[in-house]
Amino acid sequence: MASSAVKDIRKRIQSITGAISEHRKAIKELEQQKCAAQQELNVLRDPMSRLPLELSSMIFNKCIPRHRDDRQPNPLTAPMLLMRICRSWTQIALATPSLWTCIHVNNQLEEFSNLLGVWMDRAQHLPVKILLS
Numbered sequence: 001m002a003s004s005a006v007k008d009i010r011k012r013i014q015s016i017t018g019a020i021s022e023h024r025k026a027i028k029e030l031e032q033q034k035c036a037a038q039q040e041l042n043v044l045r046d047p048m049s050r051l052p053l054e055l056s057s058m059i060f061n062k063c064i065p066r067h068r069d070d071r072q073p074n075p076l077t078a079p080m081l082l083m084r085i086c087r088s089w090t091q092i093a094l095a096t097p098s099l100w101t102c103i104h105v106n107n108q109l110e111e112f113s114n115l116l117g118v119w120m121d122r123a124q125h126l127p128v129k130i131l132l133s
Helices: 002-045 053-062 087-094 109-123
Strands: 102-105 129-132
Touching: 053 087, 102 109
Parallel strands: 102 129
Antiparallel strands: none
């Protein structure tokens, strides 16, 4: 009799485990749907995404530090900071070559060689001012 009770409990545990697994899968799918809906809402609410690219680019260019000649690329300042805000701002920054026309590289050139290539690509057809120290 005890072994019958054990079997029943094990079956019940297995059934509960299966149900938990199904619910986790459903929760994961719902979280993905929620994330997608949140992204749609963010795009609709983002004033920058409603502006023409030319105007957004002008605004982004105003974010560049005035004395950028003496600054090394920094993720906490424009243009790199602008790319960290949201997907639409990243697209605007990448579509604005004038943000990428000046870069200061210190004497550890190996460290910045990849970054320098990316910077040059983003500047597209515009000349790039490269400051070495």
